[in-house]
Amino acid sequence: MNASPSPAPGDANSGVTDAENSIELKEVEGLSQGQIVRRRFFRHRGAVISMIVLTFIVVLAFSSVGFDFAVFDLAVKTAGWWQWSWTDIPTPQNGGAPTMSLLPAFLGGEGIRIGDHPFGQDEIGRDIFAVVMRGTQQSVVIMVVVGLIATAIGTVVGAIAGYYRGWVDSVLMRFTDIVITIPLIVVGAVLGSAFGGLGAFVLAIIIGLFTWTGLARLVRAEVLSLREREFVDAARVAGASDRRIIFKHILPNAIGVIIVNTTLLMAAAILLETALSFLGFGVQPPDTSLGKIISENQAAFGTRPWLFWWPGVFIIAIALCINFLGDGLRDAFDPRQKRLPNARKLAKQNRESMRRAASASATRGLGFQAGGTSVGSVGPRPETDDDSAGRTQ
Secondary structure (H helix, E strand, O other), X not given: OOOOOOOOOOOOOOHHHHHHHHHHHHHHOOOOHHHHHHHHHHHOHHHHHHHHHHHHHHHHHHHHXXXXXXXXXXXXXXXXXXXXXXXXXXXXXXXXXXOOEOOOHHHOOOXXXXXOOOOOEOOXXXXXXXXXXXXXXXXXXXXHHHXXXXXXXXXXXXXXXXXXXXXXXXXXXXXXXXXXXXXXXXXXXXXXXXXXXXXXXXXXXXXXXXXXXXXXXXXXXXXXXXXXXXXXXXXXXXXXXXXXXXXXXXXXXXXXXXXXXXXXXXXXXXXXXXXXHHHOOOOOOOOOOHHHHHHHOHHHOOOOOHHHHHHHXXXXXXXXXXXXXXXXXXXXXXXXXXXXXXXXXXXXXXXXXXXXXXXXXXXXXXXXXXXXXXXXXXXXXXXXXXXXXXXXX
């Protein structure tokens, strides 16, 4: 019987996959789950660049004009390093146009300089840089608060519905369906007009109470699959309570889905706040946000376009950074995502595989020469003529 030939090392159908798996296993050998996730995340160039850009935007916004936060009886105020605040009205300069120039003089520009009003001034003379930084602060606060509240509610509702199933699942999911059917922009407009004057923090809480439904469905589906795993049965047999099983065993294994969708919620929150403020239902004067700045200056788009450009640039930059971060976190937490090694590493791994295969073949050949039994020689040794003659005598 002829044995089917085994694939040679480096074969296109199996050897390359073996080499890729070997490289992947070597790279994560001896690392914890957190170290593996961190390494995968920092390999995602788009996510790393987005994290740096988003950090720069947040630090610039909160350090330049200071932070003025007030909700109910709590008030926090810090000073910034920028010479103007978003409420100051300095003397107009340069006709209100931006004083910043990034084109060197040898290229025909005015030289590299910042000036007193790098983003320009509006019709009443306010410094647009200070106003945009204040709007970025408010938008970032809304983004973070909405993300935290929606994640907490969606995770708890989805985990309880997926774990207990039955009537608990039916009640929670029907309530989720009711919330989903309500148009979010209409709810935001009604609640924004009612609570927008209380500040960005209160508006963010109201928005967060209506944006958790998608995450709840995703967490429920993940918990439904995880609750049937062996480690959940082991925890249940060991006497762990349902609360401990949900929050200590199941949810940590669903953290990838939760974190990725949290970033998507945050990106959607800043766009929703922008839309509400543009329609006049978001943050109310005397405070401002990026959407409010665009709404106030939309009539000046033809004459003073810089009043419209800068808040739009910051909105796009923040939303793109959040989405790229979510993409990087998805690749980091998903164990099915594998990084394809470069050609040099793959060729080196193939050469090592071929070297090991050649060494193993040489070792088997030496064993045959020393009188070893071949793999196929099973059973009694056939009689020879000398043996037959010896028994006859």
